[in-house]
Amino acid sequence: MNTLINISMRKFFVYLMLLLSNVLISQSAVKELDSLKLMLSKQDNGDYAKVNLLNTISYKNYGIAPEEIYNYAEKANLLAKKIGFTKGEARSKYLMGVYYLSKGNFKDAFGAIEKSLQLYKKINESHGESTCYDLMGTISYYQGNYKKAIVHYQKALQLAEELGSKKKQADFINNIGNINLAQGKLDEAIEYYNQVIAIYEELNDKKSILIPLNNIAVIYTRQGKNLEGLACFKKSLEINRKQENKKSIADDLINIGAVYSAIKDYDKAKESYREASKIYEELEDKNGISLCIISMANIYRDLGDQKKSLSYLNKALENYKKVNGKKGTLTSYHNIGTVYFKESDFKNAEKNFQIALNIAESLGEKRIIGMLNIALAKVYFHFKNYSKSFKYASKGEKIVNELSLLEEQREVNSILAKLYKSKGDYKTALEHHILYKKLNDSLFNKENIKKIAELEYEYKYKEQLQSANYKELQLTQEVERTALALAKSKQNLLIGIIIFLLVSVVLGGIILYQKLKNIKSVNENILMEQKLLRSQMTPHFIFNCLSVLQGVILNREIKNAVKYLSRFSKLLRITLENSRDKMVPLKKELEALQHYVMVQSLGVEKPFDYTIHKAEEVQEEEVLVPPMLIQPFVENALEHAFEEEQTDRKINVNLEYKDNQLVCVILDNGIGIASKKQSNILLKKSLATTITKDRLKMLSKEFKVDSSISIKDRREINEQGTEVTLKLPYKKIAND
Incomplete structure (x- = not known):
């Protein structure tokens, strides 16, 4: 699907939209700008306020009047320098970088953002630093330096986590996903996008969920799942039309046109590209205009008008070379080679495919590398250079199979069938031909x-x-x-x-x-x-333990780190061992409980006292009990029984026989279940109690013994806290 080579370019505009906090390009935004300019003309609240107002007007001009972004940012920068307002100066430099990036001037954009970053670091402004690293990652991405881009995005993500900004974390994780997508690491990309979706669902931000969903749609289209991808893009377009967000409307139209082109509905594809082109021209967006040119060229190529297609592509190539856009240059050479191949001009096809392959390998574009190897295999087949054709086909086959690219798999199986036939290996040729037919049906005859x-x-x-x-x-x-x-x-x-x-x-x-x-x-x-x-070791508990361990290591408390890690690993091992058996020795159950409590005690700010006491007649090595019956109630006590300010915290676990029944009593001196706060917690956190009750009910039937749970507030006996009483089913190990 050659048209989809261009889809990754749309991320350029999506990134900028994210970085400017999704400014809505609408009539209301224009009115807001007029209001801000009126305020500026009446500004008499001091130079600091004027710098902030100038930067705000620059920021609000994004998507409306690009030149005004720079003009107002420059005025803000000069005034901020004059009065020594470092934060205002850093913000104005950042906005200048955004302006340069919108014009495709990567060098000046990166320089401006680097200056902004240094100013933010000077005043220890973490939010500004994070924003700068993000834009530096975007610029590195479009310069083809994926490794450097990921480093910048990870720095931005780390700062966002420290600031507790979930929205920014989602943005940066999405950007890392985009790089994995560009490199053909589709499974990793989907994993990152699903992380973003989870954050937006937590924030109940339904609009922003469309960003990672659109990225997943791109993956669908690459895998030949065109209808699924088209549905996602159209949903995004509907929302952006309502909000009059011109940039995003154009991006969605490009994607929709690419899908229509892939399923050979060229009339609808042309309609989408033309509408997108008008918007990009209105916004003076050279990269977007070039993208539309290439897309239209691919349509004319598929329709057989190679001369017109080549004219479009050469124009796009010239534009990309002016702004040093490597990805656009790669796309142009690739498509020019395809046009020459269609015209049976295999010499020029080979030349352009080789140039494109060199660029793709320098950028690490794995998907495109696979496609170009297949294209060159077809060229050399026409030259009757079968050994060279087989070499490129084999390389291409390995990559497209790894990435599950259906259309490219179809193409490579077609050429391999011909190559094996030329060798006289008719059996292998037939196998590849059958695969080609199956893939052809999968792509074009789904109905x-x-x-x-x-x-x-x-x-x-x-x-x-x-x-x-x-x-x-x-x-x-x-x-x-x-x-x-x-x-x-x-x-x-x-x-x-x-x-x-x-x-x-x-x-x-x-x-x-x-x-x-x-x-x-x-x-x-x-x-x-x-x-x-699922209830034994919750992800929340494990995450907290690892976070505590990280903090201890960072503080260079080596002994404490080793001690904590030892306890934690023993707890995991015992928990997993106990989970395999229906009954375990009481000694092992108590050992697991003791490790759990000790791990919890190492990770809290306010210490607590705990005891595990058993009566003399309870021989822990001779008694078998079901695992994980006591721990959930100790966990509830640790997490919910105590007020924040309470310092004297105690938890006691007592085991004894009563009327031939093994009874476990768990006591704490917390707020008690009668309090409103604890009652609410018990309503929400009833999972462990429910599971334990159900288990005891089943175990009672199996072992034909009475088992039960009772929970009461100790205020009934003029004491403080909660008392949980468990009647446990048990077996005694017979002595030889």
Whole structure:
């Protein structure tokens, strides 16, 4: 899908939109600008306020009047320098960088942002530093330096995490995903985009969810899932039209046109590209205009008008060379080579494909590298240089199979079939031809495949139905013959057979009922074990432990770090070991509990006292108990029982036999369940209690013992805190 070579360029505009906080290009924005300019003319609140107002007007001109971005930022910069307002000077330099980037001037853009970063560092302004690193990452990305871009984005992300800005974290993770997408690392890219979606869902920001969704749509189109991708792009376009966001409207139109072109609906593709081009021209956006030119060139190439296509592509190449846009230059050479190939001018096709391949390898564009290797394999096949053709085809096949690019897989299997045929290896040639046909059907005959599948299903269903009817008819005839024979012989025998059949049906029903009951019981056990595993070590607890360990290491507290890591690893090991068995020695359960409490005690600011006491008659090595029954209640006490200001924190765990029952009592001196705060927490955090109750209910049936949980506020006995009483099922290990 050559048209989709251009899709990655749309990220240029999406990045800028994110960096300027999604400024809405609308009539209301123009009115806001007029209001700000009026305020500027009446400004008498001091030079600091004037600098901020000038920067704000510069910021608001994005997408409306590009030259005004620079003019107002320059005025702000001069005034800020004069009065020594470093923050205002840093902001104005940043806005100048945005202006240069919108014009495709990467060198001046990077220089301006570097100056802005140094000024922000001078005054320790983390938010400004993060924004600068983000834009530096974007510039590095479009210069083809992906490694450097990721370094800048990760620095921006680290600062955003320190500031606690979820929205910025989402933006920066999305940018890292974009780099993985450009390098053909599709699985990694989807993983990053899903992280972004999760953050936006947490923030309930439905509009911003469309950004990572659009990126996933790009991946769909590359994998030949055009309808899924088109649906995402159209949804984005609908929202952006309502908000009159011109930049984003143009970006969506480019994507929609690319998908229409891929499915050969060229009229709709042209319509989308023309509308996008008008918007880019209105915004004086050279990169966007060049992108539209290449897209239109690809349509004329596919329609057979190679002369017109080549004219468009040479114009685009000239534009990209002026702004040193390597990715656009790569796209232009690639498409020019494709046009020459269509015209059977294989010499010029080879020349342009080789130039494009060199650029793609320098940029690390894995997907494009695969496509160009296949293109060169086709060229050398026409030159009858089969050894060279096979070399490039093999390289291309490896890459496109790795990236699951359906259309490119189709192309490479087609050329490999021809190559093996030329060698006389007809068996391998046939295998590749079959793969080519399957992929061709997958890409262009999805509806036919669906219909065939439906017909196949219907045929098989009717065939089975007819077979069942025939068997039923045969059985009926057999029964009738048997009945006649029995009637002629002995009536008593018939009655016996009928009774036997009735008894068999009843017994069969009982057996089936018991099997279903057993299956249900097994499923309940499996579900309970899954819930138990999920509740044992929550991701939140593990994350907190690792965060504490990170802090200890960063503070160079080596001994504490080793101690903490040792405790934590033992806790994980024991928890995993215990989870394998239905019953474990009480000693192991208490050991796991002790490690858990000690790990928790190392990671809290306010210490707490805890004791684990068992009566003398409780021999921990001779008693087996179900795992993970006590720990959830100790965890609830640690996390929810105590007020922030409480310093005297105690938790006691006592084990003893009462009336031949193993009883565990968990005491704390916290706020008690009768308090409003603790009651609310118990309502929200009832998962552990619910799972434990269900487990005890099932274990009671299995071991035929009474098991129960009771929770009460200690205020009832004039004490402070909560008391949890567990009657545990147990087994004693028989001594030889």
